[in-house]
Amino acid sequence: MATSAHQRRVIQVFRYDPTRGGDGHYDRFEMDVAHPNSTTMLDILIRIQREQDPSVAFRYACRVNMCGSCGMVINGREGLACKTNVCDLPPDRDITLRPLNHFPVVKDLVVDMTPFFKKYEDAMPFFSPRTIEPEPAVIPPDARERQDIGLATECIQCGCCVSSCSMVNYHDGYAGPAALNRAFTLLADSREGRNAERLRAVLQSCYNCRTEFNCTEVCPKELSPTRAIKYIQRLALKHLGELSRPAGMTNATEEPAPPVAVVPFEPVLQHAGCVAGACSVAAAGGLPDDPSRRQFFRRVIMGIGAASALGVGGLLATAAVGPTLTKTPGRWIPISPMDDLAPAQVSTVTMRYEVTSGFHKETVVKPVMICRRADVNNMVVFNTTCTHLGCTVRWDAGKNIYVCACHGGQFDHEGRVIAGPPPRPLDTYRFKVENGCLMVEVV
Amino acid sequence: MAHEVNLHYRPALQWGELDPNRRQSTPVGMWAWIWQRISAIAIVFLLGLHITLTYKPLVQFLLLTVVIFHAVLGLRVILLDFNLVNVKYQKALIAGLAVLGVVMVAIIWTGIY
Numbered sequence: 001m002a003t004s005a006h007q008r009r010v011i012q013v014f015r016y017d018p019t020r021g022g023d024g025h026y027d028r029f030e031m032d033v034a035h036p037n038s039t040t041m042l043d044i045l046i047r048i049q050r051e052q053d054p055s056v057a058f059r060y061a062c063r064v065n066m067c068g069s070c071g072m073v074i075n076g077r078e079g080l081a082c083k084t085n086v087c088d089l090p091p092d093r094d095i096t097l098r099p100l101n102h103f104p105v106v107k108d109l110v111v112d113m114t115p116f117f118k119k120y121e122d123a124m125p126f127f128s129p130r131t132i133e134p135e136p137a138v139i140p141p142d143a144r145e146r147q148d149i150g151l152a153t154e155c156i157q158c159g160c161c162v163s164s165c166s167m168v169n170y171h172d173g174y175a176g177p178a179a180l181n182r183a184f185t186l187l188a189d190s191r192e193g194r195n196a197e198r199l200r201a202v203l204q205s206c207y208n209c210r211t212e213f214n215c216t217e218v219c220p221k222e223l224s225p226t227r228a229i230k231y232i233q234r235l236a237l238k239h240l241g242e243l244s245r246p247a248g249m250t251n252a253t254e255e256p257a258p259p260v261a262v263v264p265f266e267p268v269l270q271h272a273g274c275v276a277g278a279c280s281v282a283a284a285g286g287l288p289d290d291p292s293r294r295q296f297f298r299r300v301i302m303g304i305g306a307a308s309a310l311g312v313g314g315l316l317a318t319a320a321v322g323p324t325l326t327k328t329p330g331r332w333i334p335i336s337p338m339d340d341l342a343p344a345q346v347s348t349v350t351m352r353y354e355v356t357s358g359f360h361k362e363t364v365v366k367p368v369m370i371c372r373r374a375d376v377n378n379m380v381v382f383n384t385t386c387t388h389l390g391c392t393v394r395w396d397a398g399k400n401i402y403v404c405a406c407h408g409g410q411f412d413h414e415g416r417v418i419a420g421p422p423p424r425p426l427d428t429y430r431f432k433v434e435n436g437c438l439m440v441e442v443v
Numbered sequence: 444m445a446h447e448v449n450l451h452y453r454p455a456l457q458w459g460e461l462d463p464n465r466r467q468s469t470p471v472g473m474w475a476w477i478w479q480r481i482s483a484i485a486i487v488f489l490l491g492l493h494i495t496l497t498y499k500p501l502v503q504f505l506l507l508t509v510v511i512f513h514a515v516l517g518l519r520v521i522l523l524d525f526n527l528v529n530v531k532y533q534k535a536l537i538a539g540l541a542v543l544g545v546v547m548v549a550i551i552w553t554g555i556y
C-alpha cells in the first residue's frame with residue numbers, strides 16, 4: 001500500500017458530449033489529495049465537479065459499494081468508483097476514468113445499462129417457487145446447494161463483469177457474466193420451479209465464455225461468474241438427455257415442472273439464429289455495435305483461418321498425394337563390379353541411393369542379394385524386403401535358403417516360399433551389366 | 444419548454460478502446476486465453492514449416508514448445524471446466540502448469556536428442 005501522505009494526482013476523465021457526438025476524449029484534471037488512503041474515485045469526481053468542472057457527468061447513489069451505480073473503468077480495470085481508493089493506483093501514473101465497455105455512452109462516465117438489464121431479464125432472474133408453502137423452506141447452512149451458491153446472490157448489478165468480458169463484444173447474443181451468475185443462483189436452488197426453462201434459456205450463452213476470468217478479477221463483490229458459468233455447463237452435461245429432447249423436459253433437479261411453468265420458450269433458438277451480425281439485439285434495445293469494426297475482425301479471423309487451412313491442406317496434399325502422381329522413372333543404381341561377385345554363390349551387397357518424396361529427401365541404404373549361378377550369365381538379384389511384413393531377408397548358406405527372422409519365412413534358392421507366412425516369392429530387381437559393373441533398377 | 448435537442452449516445456466502447464491503461468491492467472487469465480489462441484496459429488504455421496523443412500532441430504524445438512504450451516493451457520481449462528481444480532486456483536494453475544510444460548519440453552527434448 002502506498003503511503004497515506006499527501007499526493008498530487010493527475011486524473012484523466014473520459015468526456016463525451018451527447019449534443020456533439022464524436023468519439024469522446026480525455027480531460028485532464030489535477031488535484032491535491034490529502035488522504036490517498038481514504039479518498040475514493042467517487043470523492044475525486046465529486047471534487048472535480050464542485051471545484052473544477054461542474055459539467056462532468058457520472059452516476060452514484062449509495063457511496064458504500066451497495067447500489068452498483070458507480071461502475072467504471074479505472075486505470076484500465078473495471079471497479080466501483082466508491083470502492084477504489086487513490087492509494088490503490090500507482091502514484092507515478094495518471095489516473096484514467098472511463099465509462100464501462102459494451103454499453104452505449106450517454107454522457108461522460110454515464111452509460112446506458114439497458115442491454116445489461118435486457119439480458120438479465122432473458123436469463124429469468126426471478127424466483128418462482130416449485131410449490132407454494134405456508135412456511136419458509138429450511139435450507140441448512142451446510143447444505144450442498146447453500147454452499148454451492150455461496151455469496152453469488154450478492155451481485156449488485158454494477159455491470160463491471162460485463163464490461164470486462166471481451167466475449168460480450170464478440171457474441172451478440174451472449175447473456176454475459178452477471179446474468180449467468182444470477183441464473184446459476186437459481187439453478188442451484190432446490191426450491192426453484194422453472195429451472196428446465198432457465199437452463200435452456202442460458203445454456204447457449206454459457207458456451208460463449210472462454211474462461212478468461214476477467215469478470216472474476218473485476219467483480220467488486222468478489223464473486224466469480226466464471227465459476228457460475230462452469231456450474232451451469234456441468235449441470236447441462238448432467239441433463240444432456242433431457243436437453244436434447246425438444247420440449248416438456250423435466251426440471252433440472254429431477255422433478256416434473258409444475259404446469260404453470262409451461263411458457264413459450266425460444267431464447268436459445270433466437271441466439272442460434274444470430275448469425276454474423278444479422279442479430280436483432282441492437283434493434284431490440286440491446287447492444288449497439290460498430291459493424292465495420294466487427295466485420296473487419298470477422299474478416300481478419302476468417303482470413304487467417306482460411307489461409308491456415310489452405311496452407312496446411314496444401315502442404316499435406318503435396319506431401320501425401322504428390323509422390324503417387326508423378327510416376328518416377330526407374331533409375332539405375334550401380335551395385336558392384338562383376339568381378340567382386342563370386343560365381344555359384346549368393347553375395348549380399350549394400351546399395352545406396354537418394355529418393356525424393358514430397359518434401360522429403362532421404363538416402364535409402366539397403367542390401368540386395370545377388371545370386372550367381374555356375375553359369376556366369378545366369379543371375380538373379382533379389383530384393384531383401386520380406387514379402388510378408390517387410391523385414392530383411394538374409395541368405396543362409398548352410399541350409400541353402402533365404403530366411404526371414406521375423407516370423408520364420410523361408411524361401412528356396414529361386415525365391416519361392418517354402419515355409420512361414422510370406423504370401424509370395426521374393427521380389428527381384430531388373431538388372432544390367434555395364435562396363436563390368438552390375439546395375440539394378442529401382443523405382 | 445420542450446425545445447428539440449438531438450442527443451446521440453456514443454456507440455459502446457469496446458474492450459481496450461481509448462484506454463491507455465488497459466493493457467497493463469489485463470489480468471493473467473485473459474493473457475492465458477490470448478496466448479493460447481496465438482499459440483494455436485503458431486502451431487499451424489510451425490506444422491507447415493515442419494513438413495517443408497524436415498529434421499530442422501530449431502523448427503522441431505519450437506513446434507514442441509508451442510504444442511506443449513498450448514496443451515498445458517488447454518489442460519487448465521479442462522481442469523476448471525470439470526471442477527477438478529477449484530476456480531479460485533486459476534492463477535496458481537497457470538504457473539504450475541507452465542512449470543510442468545517446461546519440464547515436459549526438457550524431458551521430451553533431451554529424450555530425443
Ligand code: SF4
Pocket residue numbers: 161164165166167168176177208209210211212213214215216225226229
Ligand atoms: S470468464 Fe467467461 S464470462 Fe467471465 S470474463 Fe471470461 S469469458 Fe467473460
Ligand code: SF4
Pocket residue numbers: 068154155156157158159160161162177178181218219220221222223225
Ligand atoms: S457479478 Fe459482480 S461485477 Fe458482475 S454485476 Fe454482479 S457485482 Fe457487478
Ligand code: FES
Pocket residue numbers: 059060061062063064065066067068069070071080081082083
Ligand atoms: S455509489 Fe453505490 S456502489 Fe458506488
Ligand code: FES
Pocket residue numbers: 386387388389390391404405406407408409420421422
Ligand atoms: S516379415 Fe518376414 S516372415 Fe513376417
